[in-house]
Amino acid sequence: xxxxxxxxxxxxxxxxxxxxxxxxxxxxxxxxxxxxxxxxxxxxxxxxxxxxxxxxxxxxxxxxxxxxxxxxxxxxxxxxxxxxxxxxxxxxxxxxxxxxxxxxxxxxxxxxxx
Amino acid sequence: xxxxxxxxxxxxxxxxxxxxxxxxxxxxxxxxxxxxxxxxxxxxxxxxxxxxxxxxxxxxxxxxxxxxxxxxxxxxxxxxxxxxxxxxxxxxxxxxxxxxxxxxxxxxxxxxxxx
Numbered sequence: 400x401x402x403x404x405x406x407x408x409x410x411x412x413x414x415x416x417x418x419x420x421x422x423x424x425x426x427x428x429x430x431x432x433x434x435x436x437x438x439x440x441x442x443x444x445x446x447x448x449x450x451x452x453x454x455x456x457x458x459x460x461x462x463x464x465x466x467x468x469x470x471x472x473x474x475x476x477x478x479x480x481x482x483x484x485x486x487x488x489x490x491x492x493x494x495x496x497x498x499x500x501x502x503x504x505x506x507x508x509x510x511x512x513x
Numbered sequence: 514x515x516x517x518x519x520x521x522x523x524x525x526x527x528x529x530x531x532x533x534x535x536x537x538x539x540x541x542x543x544x545x546x547x548x549x550x551x552x553x554x555x556x557x558x559x560x561x562x563x564x565x566x567x568x569x570x571x572x573x574x575x576x577x578x579x580x581x582x583x584x585x586x587x588x589x590x591x592x593x594x595x596x597x598x599x600x601x602x603x604x605x606x607x608x609x610x611x612x613x614x615x616x617x618x619x620x621x622x623x624x625x626x627x628x
Contacts, residue, residue, distance in 0.1 A: 433616060442519075442605055442619035443556075450615055489555065491617075501617055503556040 401426045403492050403504035411510045412480050420475040420507045422490030431493040432473040433501070434464055438486045446488075449473060460484070480511045515540055519606045519620030526596055526627050533592045534623045536606030541586040544609040546617070547579070551602045559604075562589040596627045 402425045412418045424430055431450050435443040447458025454466045464475045473490060490504040516539040526532050536545065545562040560568040560581055568581035583589040593600055606620040 431615060435619075440622075440624070442517075442621040443617075445616055445618070448616055500558060500561075505555045 401492050401494050401500070401502040403490050403502055405488075405490055405504040405507045407507050408505075409508045409510065411512060414482050414511050414513050415479050418477050418480040418484070418509065418511070420488050420490075420509060422473045422475065422504060423471050424473060424490070424492045425471065426492055426494040428494045430466075430471075430473075432464075432466060433491040433493075434458065434462070434473075434475050435489045435491060435503075436486050437489065437506075443489065446475070480509075482511045482513050485509055485511045515542060515608055515610050515618040517606055517608060517618055517620035519623060521623055522621060523624040524626070526625065528597055528627060530596055531592055531594045532596065532625060533590050534604055534606070536589045536591070536608075536620055538587045538608050540610065542608040542610050543586075545583060545589045546607040547581060547589075547591045548605040548607060549602045550605060550622070556605065559591070562591075593625065596625075598627045601625055601627045 404423045406421055433448045434446040436446055437443050446462050447456050447464055449456050449466045457463045462477050464473055466473050488507050491501045493501045518537045520535050547559040548556040549559050550556050558571045559574045559579055560570040562568050562581050562583040564583050578594055580592045603622045603624050605622045607617045
């Protein structure tokens with residue numbers, strides 16, 4: 400069965416500093432990995448995905464994530480945080496070999512302090 | 514990208530009543546899903562809406578409580594039946610586009626409060 404862990408409920412970072420939101424996963428087959436962001440009273444917005452190829456993927460709003468197969472991780476990063484990045488971030492995984500279901504992590508609340 | 518219209522955006526309902534949530538997509542999609550997001554929690558898949566047939570429910574969710582329809586490739590409804598305060602959540606419609614099932618698009622959600 401698929402599972403996703405986001406070990407930090409909350410991440411605080413000062414504006415202008417780099418940020419990292421952590422994600423580890425478990426799947427039986429090839430992992431399809433995703434990051435989504437949720438702003439208050441909104442649905443989820445897609446940020447980026449890893450399906451295959453280059454381990455470093457770039458996405459929307461200056462975010463990037465690095466796929467590490469040996470550590471089964473897919474951490475979200477941004478070189479310089481903005482106050483407007485403050486939101487709830489979800490990592491998700493789909494098992495590429497089996498079905499369509501996505502499994503979401505518990506979410507990490509990012510607060511960027513001015 | 515797929516544009517999803519979900520309504521109502523929010524509602525306050527009385528215990529024992531039912532609410533039907535609509536999801537309309539601007540293009541044909543292969544998969545439509547309904548998720549629940551309880552306060553402060555992650556997303557939990559309720560069911561996959563299948564066109565022209567009964568939905569596929571996840572463990573812990575049943576058709577009598579959450580009947581789902583999907584009459585065509587662009588429209589689905591979720592009904593929350595016989596509501597109780599424990600049903601207070603955000604309900605999210607999600608889709609995968611035809612031929613590109615690699616990511617999900619989400620509607621803006623329905624915030625339901627049951628008194």
